[in-house]
Amino acid sequence: xxxxxxxxxxxxxxxxxxxxxxxxxxxxxxxxxxxxxxxxxxxxxxxxxxxxxxxxxxxxxxxxxxxxxxxxxxxxxxxxxxxxxxxxxxxxxxxxxxxxxxxxxxxxxxxxxxxxxxxxxxxxxxxxxxxxxxxxxxxxxxxxxxxxxxxxxxxxxxxxxxxxxxxxxxxxxxxxxxxxxxxxxxxxxxxxxxxxxxxxxxxxxxx
Amino acid sequence: xxxxxxxxxxxxxxxxxxxxxxxxxxxxxxxxxxxxxxxxxxxxxxxxxxxxxxxxxxxxxxxxxxxxxxxxxxxxxxxxxxxxxxxxxxxxxxxxxxxxxxxxxxxxxxxxxxxxxxxxxxxxxxxxxxxxxxxxxxxxxxxxxxxxxxxxxxxxxxxxxxxxxxxxxxxxxxxxxxxxxxxxxxxxxxxxxxxxxxxxxxxxxxx
Numbered sequence: 411x412x413x414x415x416x417x418x419x420x421x422x423x424x425x426x427x428x429x430x431x432x433x434x435x436x437x438x439x440x441x442x443x444x445x446x447x448x449x450x451x452x453x454x455x456x457x458x459x460x461x462x463x464x465x466x467x468x469x470x471x472x473x474x475x476x477x478x479x480x481x482x483x484x485x486x487x488x489x490x491x492x493x494x495x496x497x498x499x500x501x502x503x504x505x506x507x508x509x510x511x512x513x514x515x516x517x518x519x520x521x522x523x524x525x526x527x528x529x530x531x532x533x534x535x536x537x538x539x540x541x542x543x544x545x546x547x548x549x550x551x552x553x554x555x556x557x558x559x560x561x562x563x564x565x566x567x568x569x570x571x572x573x574x575x576x577x578x579x580x581x582x583x584x585x586x587x588x589x590x591x592x593x594x595x596x597x598x599x600x601x602x603x604x605x606x607x608x609x610x611x612x613x614x615x616x617x
Numbered sequence: 618x619x620x621x622x623x624x625x626x627x628x629x630x631x632x633x634x635x636x637x638x639x640x641x642x643x644x645x646x647x648x649x650x651x652x653x654x655x656x657x658x659x660x661x662x663x664x665x666x667x668x669x670x671x672x673x674x675x676x677x678x679x680x681x682x683x684x685x686x687x688x689x690x691x692x693x694x695x696x697x698x699x700x701x702x703x704x705x706x707x708x709x710x711x712x713x714x715x716x717x718x719x720x721x722x723x724x725x726x727x728x729x730x731x732x733x734x735x736x737x738x739x740x741x742x743x744x745x746x747x748x749x750x751x752x753x754x755x756x757x758x759x760x761x762x763x764x765x766x767x768x769x770x771x772x773x774x775x776x777x778x779x780x781x782x783x784x785x786x787x788x789x790x791x792x793x794x795x796x797x798x799x800x801x802x803x804x805x806x807x808x809x810x811x812x813x814x815x816x817x818x819x820x821x822x823x824x
Contacts, residue, residue: 507772522774524731525787526808526815545808545815548791565714567729567777580732584755601733601752608733608752 445588453508507568516562518554535559579610652795660715714775723769725761742766786817
């Protein structure tokens with residue numbers, strides 16, 4: 411199946427600014443993106459990339475400088491269906507989770523992200539279009555029903571964790587084993603206990 | 618299968634203090650607990666409760682005032698196996714998610730919670746004991762391997778969201794449909810956008 415992976419080359423992962431500088435955010439975002447591409451391929455699919463700028467990577471790249479929603483909708487309009495769309499920051503993704511997504515029946519399969527986002531979609535209905543603004547999980551379910559599509563969801567922890575916030579790094583250190591978790595460990599991040607919670611902190615912060 | 622649901626009657630959900638007062642936290646915790654009991658029953662299992670104090674509810678209750686780890690380990694030592702342990706704040710739990718958990722093969726099935734916790738376990742090995750302190754997901758996997766048990770995990774978003782923090786209320790409003798989400802809505806909580814994120818806020822805060 412064709413799997414579209416959108417990637418923001420310019421300003422990735424701004425909400426990680428409290429713990430990673432600009433170079434770090436670019437490198438970490440790139441590691442997660444590379445992990446997603448390999449995992450999609452391991453699951454037997456062909457990833458294609460929708461990037462906001464020119465990019466060297468292991469999959470075909472379409473450059474579209476517009477915001478995510480417009481770019482994805484253009485791809486949906488022109489692609490042969492089904493189209494699967496997977497965000498580039500799913501550091502916990504496994505081939506099994508990809509297969510559960512793509513095997514899920516339904517005209518539109520919506521995979522919720524933490525905080526109301528949409529981390530993955532399988533689009534089999536010709537009229538469905540995305541809108542990633544706001545509570546996109548709810549909106550995508552409503553939009554799908556509005557065009558008469560049968561909506562299903564996938565219950566996957568690995569698909570639900572998109573890595574946006576410093577607190578998400580805990581999940582990467584615990585549950586991922588690709589380039590992104592290697593990068594974090596090499597950057598000195600480890601799990602520590604603070605005020606009864608587990609956080610990911612850099613060794614320098616611990617001294 | 619016997620499903621043990623531990624419940625803290627005294628000081629539930631202290632991390633929700635920024636958004637719910639003491640009475641609110643008790644009522645909301647109770648609603649989630651009641652949802653978990655009904656969902657376990659809908660999945661065809663018999664819930665039994667391990668409570669820190671006397672409690673009226675729809676399932677048999679054992680009172681054990683000790684901390685969670687000691688109380689669960691006592692129950693594991695005396696129970697006929699398999700024993701499933703499910704925490705009481707899984708407001709997103711569905712019968713399907715319970716079935717995926719209990720159907721999962723392995724001497725010890727560990728279901729990760731956000732932030733490194735353990736939200737559910739299926740224990741089929743006689744020597745396995747819990748330790749809920751710290752990064753319990755990782756520790757439970759290690760402890761299981763240490764007694765020679767085969768460890769498996771369940772990839773479920775619904776099992777991964779234990780409702781501890783104000784940010785978790787977003788998931789309840791979006792994905793739950795039991796007493797807990799009803800309670801939140803009746804208390805005036807709705808989804809609103811703040812600084813590019815979706816949060817659960819009470820109508821009074823919006824004025």
